[in-house]
Amino acid sequence: MTIRFIAASRLPTPWATFTMHGFEDEATGKDHIALTLGDVADGQPVLGRVHSECLTGDALFSMRCDCGYQLQEALKRIAEEGRGVLFYLRQEGRGIGLLNKIRAYHLQDQGADTVEANERLGFAADLRRYDLCVPMLEHLGIAALRLMTNNPRKVDALSQAGINVAERVPLTTGLNPHNEHYLSTKAGKLGHMMVLGDFTPVEETSNKQKP
Numbered sequence: 477m478t479i480r481f482i483a484a485s486r487l488p489t490p491w492a493t494f495t496m497h498g499f500e501d502e503a504t505g506k507d508h509i510a511l512t513l514g515d516v517a518d519g520q521p522v523l524g525r526v527h528s529e530c531l532t533g534d535a536l537f538s539m540r541c542d543c544g545y546q547l548q549e550a551l552k553r554i555a556e557e558g559r560g561v562l563f564y565l566r567q568e569g570r571g572i573g574l575l576n577k578i579r580a581y582h583l584q585d586q587g588a589d590t591v592e593a594n595e596r597l598g599f600a601a602d603l604r605r606y607d608l609c610v611p612m613l614e615h616l617g618i619a620a621l622r623l624m625t626n627n628p629r630k631v632d633a634l635s636q637a638g639i640n641v642a643e644r645v646p647l648t649t650g651l652n653p654h655n656e657h658y659l660s661t662k663a664g665k666l667g668h669m670m671v672l673g674d675f676t677p678v679e680e681t682s683n684k685q686k687p
């Protein structure tokens with residue numbers, strides 16, 4: 477594994493002031509980040525989120541997916557607990573990259589679902605790797621995670637990479653008219669452990685005319 481710690485700093489957010497740890501993946505040239513709060517190296521399982529980059533959802537307020545909502549909710553829950561970790565992994569578009577994700581969105585605009593769109597572009601449905609968390613967890617001294625996710629394949633992949641996932645904590649937030657079909661496809665085809673009835677819906681503010 478070629479993940480190298482580079483530097484750490486404070487990161488004030490609306491929910492808490494986290495410590496931001498920056499890592500470099502020498503093999504891919506990607507930068508990854510871990511935000512921590514409290515003492516995460518005390519040996520007790522740590523409330524955690526392993527979040528894959530979604531520029532559109534995390535930074536541009538996209539309602540096509542649930543990523544931005546999950547990111548905010550995870551940070552809020554860690555802040556409420558006073559202790560936790562969020563990994564922000566630069567594997568945009570389930571690993572196909574931003575521009576291919578836009579190509580996939582174009583196909584979805586024409587009726588494909590999120591899995592079919594990836595496949596039509598010649599990609600598997602999900603190309604992400606989670607073993608890159610191992611050196612970051614070791615660096616931070618984290619022994620075990622209480623992982624906020626609905627994705628059982630993420631739990632399996634982390635466990636297979638040798639990470640102790642002590643518990644899965646559901647993270648069902650962000651349901652809206654633009655991502656309802658996407659979330660159904662995740663549950664139906666990608667195996668996410670969630671039903672739409674469990675979700676906290678979000679209100680649209682100024683986009684009511686254009687579903």
Ligand SMILES: Nc1nc2c(ncn2[C@@H]2O[C@H](COP(=O)(O)OP(=O)(O)OP(=O)(O)O)[C@@H](O)[C@H]2O)c(=O)[nH]1
Binds near residue numbers: 541570580590625647
């Ligand atoms: N290729 C592709 N990637 C997408 C699409 N929508 C979101 N993503 C990416 O999917 C990743 C998030 O995956 P999700 O399946 O929502 O979440 P997860 O992390 O696997 O599961 P949770 O832990 O339950 O959130 C991010 O990298 C997004 O950029 C899409 O339609 N196509």
Ligand SMILES: [Zn+2]
Binds near residue numbers: 532533534541542543
């Ligand atoms: Zn997203």
